[in-house]
Amino acid sequence: MENAKWRNIRAKFPTAFTSAKMRKMFVIMENMTEQLLQNLEVYAKSDTPLNIKSEISKFTMDIISSCALGIKTNTMKNENEELLGFGRKFFDDQWNVYxxxxVITIPRWILHKLNFRVMTxxxxxxxxNLFQRVIRNYRKENQVRRGDLADIILGLTEKHENQRDFSGKQPxxxxxxxxxxxxxxxxLAASFxxxxxxxxxxxxxLAKNPECQEKLRKEIIEVLAKHDDKITYDAVMEMKYLEKVVDGFFKR
Structure with a gap:
């Protein structure tokens, strides 16, 4: 998409990520950590090495699918391996990277004439088929409303006289x-x-720098103590060193 059409749609997306909606998503995320902990516990008890990227990828796929798109994927339970595979394909296939x-360097009208595809x-x-069947058809038929990103995108498929474009002058x-x-x-591709x-x-x-790991653990324990040892949205917002670790700006 380009120009006004892109801007119209892009302007609608931030409404899916207000603080109130992020708090609701946080509850879903917290519940899903239970399954992640169970998976990791198996390796911990047997003292067996694991591919942490694989486990985190499953964890991330389940959260994104549930929070933003309203789909239960259960990849952490080793279901929907096909979805996980296709989700990674966009990044793992070097031809697609090429x-x-x-796409960035050649005008779009030329790519259209060449019948160019980013993916297979x-x-x-x-x-x-996935998005049509699970999101569009299921939600429309059952009138499911979650106030998430999928609802916003679904709303964009219908014309509403009171839904104005970014200029505010026309529907x-x-x-x-x-x-x-x-x-x-x-x-899905951008966030996964x-x-x-x-x-x-x-x-x-953190594994390479145990002193940083210990500093982070100490912060988490101290902050959770102020929140009855419960992981909440507000508690995580207070963890400033955790934020630096995620952003890659932490120091020893």
């Missing part, structure tokens, strides 16, 4: 089914790998 560079047709069809034109699928996919990689690198640095 394609992404082409099979990948496109998989996500098209927004609805997006088509391909564009609906693209909006869901681009959010970035979030799992950030967590993986943060854990790696």
């Amino acid at each position: 394609n992404n560079s082409i 047709k099979r990948t496109e069809e998989y996500f098209f 927004m034109e609805p997006i088509n089914l391909d564009e609906f699928t693209s909006q869901c996919l681009v959010f 790998e970035t979030s799992s990689s950030t967590q993986t690198f943060a854990l790696f640095e």
